[in-house]
Amino acid sequence: GQQVMQIPQYQHVQEGEDFTTYCNSSTTLSNIQWYKQRPGGHPVFLIQLVKSGEVKKQKRLTFQFGEAKKNSSLHITATQTTDVGTYFCAGVTGNNNDMRFGAGTRLTVKP
């Protein structure tokens, strides 16, 4: 079945440093979605990427979808303490909306 791999599992950065998390799918995706989960919270939708090679930005966050629609990345520029949490990618295949989440990258930011 479909698998979504995400690395790294943990990332600890100094405030102001950049952060990147990567996702790879074993199958071609129809779209990929990114979620953020704060400690003790629930996944909150960040963005959806649909087109091959798509790049979207949200302030300091840049999301990319690979040309083959099998990989994606999230890059945060100049991290802040408010960026702390676990970032999950979730891949969608086929005609249904069943998402398969990556394992998540837990980001901690040292002030």
Add this chain to the structure above:
Amino acid sequence: EPEVTQTPSHQVTQMGQEVILRCVPISNHLYFYWYRQILGQKVEFLVSFYNNEISEKSEIFDDQFSVERPDGSNFTLKIRSTKLEDSAMYFCASSIFGTGEKVAKNIQYFGAGTRLSVL
């Protein structure tokens, strides 16, 4: 802003007991989902539901699990005979669309979750 609500926020039960986790999806959404997250691990898909039937389920969703939409607003997950390893956070989610042609609007919105503790 409309949101998915889940009750209870925490459920404690004895091993072997039945539990029902309740969710009220966003009112105009048509697709409903249950996910599980064991403490410190990733979010795992359990089941999706559309038009009063299961559209897909994962290998985790075995015979001890069932889902139901008993009325126009609630969406429930039942675990018939709980096991210790069922202890996890259970998230409900809903979306307006679920099919590929509506992919731009198939964003899933998650509830706050129910923490199930099986003793």
